[in-house]
Amino acid sequence: MAMADLLVIITDVLLRTVFVVYFPRSFLNITPVCSTNVVLAFAATLSSDWFTVAFTLDRFLAICYQNVKIKYCTERTATVIMGIVSVFSCLISVPWYFTMGPEYNMDNIPRGCVLKQAFLNLTSWASFELLTYSLIAWFPFFLLMLLNSLTARHILMSGRVRRGLRGRNTGDNDPEMENRRKSVVLLFCISGSFLLLWSTEVIYVLSERVFGIPYVKGSDFESVGFMLQVLSTCTNTVIYVLTQNKFREQMKSAVRCPIYLIVKLLKTRNAS
Template identity: 80%
Template structure:
């Protein structure tokens, strides 16, 4: 998940936006390279979203179905699923290469990428775009909401059973660390679904306004910039929410941050010793 999100940042933010904007004569602005980068950016977004869905499903099975955890929640199964998602995302993203055309020419070299007029006029392209947003937003959001709801329901039912087994009434105010942890898990699950739909809603509304109501895209507008920013941000929030709430990850993060400092200190000590 983290690598997929990092790939989105590199391709969609750095290569597709920053480099092209501030270095227009870069080879990355050559139309074939630019078109390829669009395909990679779309594929990375698909991979990021579906890795999040796969991870959510894995947690659902691990929490709600302990009997299948040992069989399906394994490294081998995860590798197979990640491979299938990656290949499928790359293949279905290839048509995006043919949706753009050169914006201008320099020394007989096509540069820049602008949407072809046929991309807006042909029904086939409109259907393809609708399919893509169904795969990127609609279906994943439905699955995330469904899986997280089922997981939250299981946690709440288990919490009630735990209270009964501990001899406590539902309205008892006694503190229970396990109960507090489960409440946080429920909030976490719905934060994931909520952040996903909220961050994607502006971009989807922006695109559908052109397709349904005929409002043309306004390149470089403030709305476009905000919509793209939130859409790119959505590929990072779920991973951040998942991992930053894990104690082991925070411990490893501290080690990763302090390790270079540790090396520098040791190097300085060795120089002084010599």
């Protein structure tokens, strides 16, 4: 997930936006290269979202089905799923290359990327765009909400059984129950953040395709939707990873290590 999120930042933010805006004469702004960046950006975004779904499914199986966990929640299974998701994301994103046309010509070289007018008018291409955004936003959100709801339900039910076995008076001071309550909050934070951050972009696409509102390139609504959409690709990874105790300990060690080396170097220099 972290690698897919990093690719989104590289392809969708740096190569597709920053370099094109601030370095308009660079080779990245040539239409074929720019169109390739569009394909890579969609592929990276799809991979990021579906890696999050796959990770959520893995957590669901590990928490709710202990027998399945031993058989399927393995490194080999994770590798196969990541490979399938990556290949599928690339294949479904390839048609976007043919929807892009040059924005202008400079020295007889086509530059920039804009949606072709034929793409905007064809019903088939509009359906493809809706399918793409369904795979990127709507289906992942539905699956995240479903899996996280089932996981939260299992945690709450097992918590009730645990309180019954331990007695009502000890439930309030039970560290395990506190961890389970935090897990429920975490799961719904993930689903809620995904919905909120993708809602602007989804509304923009629906207003354009379904309700026929004219396409306006570079509008504030589009810019805000793009910003929130890019932000959504990294929030789930941050939420999942930073809440893991082992990762926090490794992060602390990574921060302390250079400080320790600098202090040791200064002490050695002062002693000499």
